[in-house]
Amino acid sequence: MNRNKVVLGLQWGDEGKGKVIDVLAGHFDLVVRCQGGANAGHTVVVEGRKTVLHLLPSGALHPAVTCVIGNGVVIDPLALQNELADLGPAGDDLRPRLRISDRAHLVLPCHKIIDRVAEELKGDNKVGTTQRGIGPCYSDKINRIGLRCGELIDEALFEKRLRILLAAADRQLAQIGDERLDIEAILAETLPPCRAMAPMVTDTVDFLHRQGRAKSVLFEGAQGSMLDIDFGTYPFVTSSNTGIGGVITGSGLSHQDVGEVIGIVKAYTTRVGAGPMPTELTNADGEALRTTGGEFGATTGRPRRCGWLDLVVVGYACRINGVDTIALTKLDVLSGRSELPVCVAYTVAGRRIETIPGRIEDLEGAEPVYETLPGWSEDLSSCRHFNDLPEAARRYVAFIEERVGVRVGWIGVGPGRDEVICR
């Protein structure tokens, strides 16, 4: 097996991928983002300073790492410019080692407006998107009318195509509501950040192939398996493949380059936005998880819905992605509870199931079947070896391994880079 690794979220996003990737990134030559866009929010805490990355790969903060934004990512040029500026001198340091795929599609202001208007029209059926224009941009890609970063090479032609795309978006908005686009204002807002981005645009497929096996690659997933456009809780999902398939189609590397698949699992469950979540707690327990775990969206600041660990979700995500190792995050947040229920199956229409049903109505009606494990009172933040953990915490980890059939190789016991147990 090669030295490459893939990091994927196995729940509804926000599993703590940013920290795991940041810890790993320094050991790799390249960090590659393959799907999603500025809807992602990867939080990294270095020496007590919190940085949230949205579009930039988490290797950004490691000076020797080349960062690649692959063809499967949708890129908002304004958001990229702001994110680089927010990093200050680290942003200047990053520019020369940041490669942006010429095949990646551009998220434009019209996509963000359509995202908001389309959500408003859905009423009670809102997805609760991040309103970053992700769905409308991927729609244009699939509809074969999108604009790709590679077009930036010829600014006159780019502007011409941008005008055509904006005119089409304007017609779409006129059909669905009252809002119209100010095309000249959008051009004035969009062209400068596009120009700034142009020097970083590269044929990343060829670039990655030329790196060859001598270079090690860390693939950075965004969102989580349950938000996958095919395998997630459709229609309450994002608009990309968030799993192993998206890694391949979003980078141009093949299955032979994938290496070890690390699945990130939070020790409990959270979700932002609408859609079913069988183990959701709408009581004081849910509130306590939200407060102790700081469960507020890194991108939108929205409070996250919280609930007990759902091993039906985790088992399904391990199977569809071929997960080799689980990294369990935020185990410390569960300290101080006498008991910890863990969902091991659902009852759907009187029948026990241990997988995620395809029909959203079935998942909406699913009753979680819990097994209750003993809790622990100790603070875990100083534990650095598995045997430092209280017995009940070790049992919790072992229970996950037994039920899901995948080894837990990492355990997060606090937000800092060093607050990790490696087994």
Ligand code: IMP
């Ligand atoms: P969109 O990706 O903005 O279209 O949002 C679709 C759904 O995915 C919404 O429920 C969002 O809250 C959710 N979502 C998108 N990105 C993330 C993420 O990085 N973490 C958690 N949820 C996300």
